[in-house]
Amino acid sequence: MEIVKFKSEVQTLKKFFELYCKNKHTNQENVTHILRYINEDIKVELYLCKECFENINYSFNRLLECPHEEKPRCRTCPNPCYEKKQWKEVAKIMRYSGVSLGLTRINKKFKSIFKKQ
Secondary structure, X not given: OOHHXXXXXXXXXXXXXXXXXXXXXXXXXXXXXXXXXXXEEEXXXXXXXXXXXXXXXXXXXXXXXXXXXXXXXXXXXXXOOOOHHHHHHHHHHHHHHHHHHHHHHHHHHHHHHHHHO
């Protein structure tokens, strides 16, 4: 996977996990996490509770070890690397955050339409 694609995947995970954690948990703290990918260090600033940090760290590790040159969506991957328990937890987070982000976009579009009038 190219470094640009890897960074995009990392930012997507960050956005989804932080939104979920902000709305569902307390005791978040700032954590700087360094990921090493193709001889490059990628610095990721996270604001998560310990549980969500453990989950995102697991996801980062799966991403780092993904054997596919063109990364498929994990749910359609022919060789899933997530353990069942972690897969269910990450799927829950992605589903929640995806819906929340979608509703936020729709809300912004409505507001921008009505501001024009």
